[in-house]
Amino acid sequence: MPDPRLPVALIVLVAAGVLSIRIFREYERGVVFTLGRYSRVAGPGLVLLIPFIQQVVRVDLRTIVLEVPTQDVISRDNVSVKVSAVVYFRVLDAKRAVLEVMDYLNATSQLAQTTLRSVLGKHQLDDMLSAREQMNADIQRAIAARTGSWGIEISGVELKQVDLTESMVRAIARQAEAERERRAKVIHAEGELQASAQLAEAAARLAEAPQAILLRYLETLTVIGADKNTTVVFPLPMDVLGPLVQSWKGAPSRDSGPRVGE
Known part of the structure; x- marks a missing residue:
């Protein structure tokens, strides 16, 4: 059985x-x-x-993409912005990732949020908008300094979005407009300076040949006379009028002859 x-x-x-x-x-x-x-x-x-x-x-052990929720950050120049980011990391040492921290995913997420606020708070708004690569590198180094003991490698950090208030957007637009006007004035002043230098050189050369001034004047009159409705006042040069004036002064007057009955 x-x-x-x-x-x-x-x-x-x-x-x-x-x-x-x-x-x-x-x-x-x-x-x-x-x-x-x-x-x-x-x-x-x-x-x-x-x-x-x-x-x-x-x-x-694969690379994990961790999205950092939007954080309220006050920049160094006291501007309030909302910033979100993405963190790329992976586990290098499985033993330390389990023994050194209770939940390495949640711990890395919380650390990324606090580090994002603290690092960006040390920089001005212009740096957040223009120096993104530098901001990413600073945040990555700050997070990696803490997660290294957990056996976690931070392979990259990218600022995803920086949101500004409407009033700050308008202020930045006014600042950009003022900057463009300033550059336009500087360029105009530089152009005037270069033009004055060229005019001074041209005047010096024309002074060496007075006939060239007359030729230049005649050329200008040719351009002006292209329009049939243009009235041109043409002054005669003194070297032409001089002999005529002298001859007129030396000629006897009509009233200078002898009168009848004298």
Whole structure:
């Protein structure tokens, strides 16, 4: 007669075998604990455990994309902005990620939020808008300094969005407009300076040849006379009028002759 306890023992053995088998993917590792004490890091592949004596914690080694919620930040120049970011990190040491911190995902998220506020608060608004790469590098270094002891590597930080209030947007627009006007005035002044230098050089050359002034004047009159409705006042040069004036002064007057009856 077969022993009735045999099926029960067989079921227990099968259950124990199922509980003792763990399969880890290539990007996974298992931190094994024996009676609550750290034993080893297992995987990838097939891992055998002692049922009810050993437990295992799975750790994903792939890069994790963590979105940092929008944070209210007050910049160094007392401007309130809302900033969101994205943090890229991965686990390098599965043992420390499990033993050194309770929940490394939540811990990294909370650390990224506080670091984002503290680092950006040390910079001005112009740096947040124009020096994004420098801001990303500063935040990455600050987070990596804390997560290194957890066996976590911060591979990158990117500021996702910087939101400003409507009044601040208008103030920035006015500032940009004033800056453009300032540049336009400076460029205009530089152009006037260069033009004056060229005019001074041209006047010096024309002074060496007075006839050139007349030729230049005639050329200008040619351009003006292209319009038929233009009235041009043409002054005669003194070297032409001089002899005529002298001859007119030397000529006898009509009234200078002898009068009748004298």
